[in-house]
Amino acid sequence: MILVSACLLGETVRYDGQRLKTLPSFPEAWRSGDRMIPFCPEIAGGLSVPRLPAELTGCCGPDVILGRGEVRNTSGEDVTAAFLAGARAAVAAARHHGAVMAILKERSPSCGSRFIYDGRFTGTLRRGQGVTAALLVHHGIAVFCENRIENACRFLDRTAGQSMGSPL
Numbered sequence: 001m002i003l004v005s006a007c008l009l010g011e012t013v014r015y016d017g018q019r020l021k022t023l024p025s026f027p028e029a030w031r032s033g034d035r036m037i038p039f040c041p042e043i044a045g046g047l048s049v050p051r052l053p054a055e056l057t058g059c060c061g062p063d064v065i066l067g068r069g070e071v072r073n074t075s076g077e078d079v080t081a082a083f084l085a086g087a088r089a090a091v092a093a094a095r096h097h098g099a100v101m102a103i104l105k106e107r108s109p110s111c112g113s114r115f116i117y118d119g120r121f122t123g124t125l126r127r128g129q130g131v132t133a134a135l136l137v138h139h140g141i142a143v144f145c146e147n148r149i150e151n152a153c154r155f156l157d158r159t160a161g162q163s164m165g166s167p168l
């Protein structure tokens with residue numbers, strides 16, 4: 001099973017209530033096999049649609065998990081607790097469904113796995129993980145963004161080979 005950012009599956013869970021204009025092409029086997037679990041950590045953490053945009057304040061997901069960083073929205077409100085609650089719920093959902101991997105939306109303060117915004121609300125990216133991506137990785141769940149689905153497929157093939165005792 002694969003945990004997937006709900007917005008990547010067309011759900012209107014984004015901060016602005018809008019559906020993503022472009023949705024990724026997921027492998028047919030994932031769709032037909034009902035292998036994708038849609039999940040939005042920000043909704044699971046208690047935030048609503050719409051909501052104010054939020055960014056990590058010059059830190060990365062692991063800093064927030066360790067209590068060394070915050071997430072604030074454009075009014076300056078500290079929404080760290082909701083982001084942490086959503087991240088914990090994502091780990092619980094992955095475990096519940098036996099997911100070994102997640103495909104998460106890049107650049108999101110929750111779901112970003114390689115890039116997030118830098119906390120100044122200027123559209124400037126920095127390298128780093130969002131809060132949910134960081135906590136999933138910490139718990140041994142592989143995370144890929146929507147632009148790396150081929151890498152994710154190779155990871156799943158390797159994982160399947162190992163669980164079957166393949167020499168690969």
Ligand code: SF4
Binds near residue numbers: 005014043
């Ligand atoms: S938190 Fe993740 S799933 Fe929810 S809208 Fe943002 S990117 Fe999509």
